[in-house]
Amino acid sequence: FALGASLAPTGIGLTTKLLTEQQQLDSVFGQTIITTAFLDDILSIVGLVLLLNLAQGSVEWHDVFVPIVASCAFLAFGAVVAYRILPKAMRRLLDAVPATGEASLALQDRVHLFTMFGLLCLYSFLSNLWGSHLLGAFIAGLSFTNVPRSNQIWTRQMKRIVAWLVRLFFGATVAFVIPVQAMFTGAAVYKGLLCGIGPCIFMKFLGSALAAQSGTKLLVGAALVGRGEFAYLMAKTAKSKVYKSGSPPYGRMMSAEVYPV
Numbered sequence: 001f002a003l004g005a006s007l008a009p010t011g012i013g014l015t016t017k018l019l020t021e022q023q024q025l026d027s028v029f030g031q032t033i034i035t036t037a038f039l040d041d042i043l044s045i046v047g048l049v050l051l052l053n054l055a056q057g058s059v060e061w062h063d064v065f066v067p068i069v070a071s072c073a074f075l076a077f078g079a080v081v082a083y084r085i086l087p088k089a090m091r092r093l094l095d096a097v098p099a100t101g102e103a104s105l106a107l108q109d110r111v112h113l114f115t116m117f118g119l120l121c122l123y124s125f126l127s128n129l130w131g132s133h134l135l136g137a138f139i140a141g142l143s144f145t146n147v148p149r150s151n152q153i154w155t156r157q158m159k160r161i162v163a164w165l166v167r168l169f170f171g172a173t174v175a176f177v178i179p180v181q182a183m184f185t186g187a188a189v190y191k192g193l194l195c196g197i198g199p200c201i202f203m204k205f206l207g208s209a210l211a212a213q214s215g216t217k218l219l220v221g222a223a224l225v226g227r228g229e230f231a232y233l234m235a236k237t238a239k240s241k242v243y244k245s246g247s248p249p250y251g252r253m254m255s256a257e258v259y260p261v
Helices: 002-007 012-021 028-054 061-095 107-128 133-143 150-177 186-211 217-223 229-241 248-258
Strands: none
Touching: 002 028, 002 186, 002 229, 012 028, 028 061, 028 133, 028 217, 028 229, 061 107, 061 133, 107 133, 107 150, 186 217
């Protein structure tokens, strides 16, 4: 289960960047890719919650059932808020704020940014009660998709911080959990390649062949192959909760993550 959960996530950040650079984000197959990758990561977060519960040892039925139901219900609630409630509420809130402030960040933009941070903290806290705070962070981002200028304000104020945090995440988290010695054993190489080629590549192309529109099947499948940073977080969680760092299963898991890339 730990191996399957770590292979499930898709690199939605990398996929979005590539689609944006190619000006295909708003195309039919671009929206198909983003929707699939988003749902993929949401389900992977539920898988992370189940992994944490299974790692505790004795597992009752409610340890599996409750997180799944709660996560799905919270996702549905977040979607309703994002589509029906938050756009109107934010418009009323920002209309009540005077259009004053420094040229770099007006008062309305400050309130807008503070509201995004507040909802991020609230949703993360709530989702952490039964599962993972990452689910709340996903839904908080989803909530502002229909609120004008949310992406511009967030990107303009947070891009430098996010850029450094991403570097630290990959350099001080992902890089430290890759067991180089365990990955270069014969069993880790061929079993890792088999796991990577099967679930990571073949199944993505198979799914796109069954679901994508004619003419975009290969493009959708290729875009979904990329591994995301969340996959390494899942592997790191399995390392700390299930496997020891140098154990053969963990070496094969990381080989399946790294070699197909």
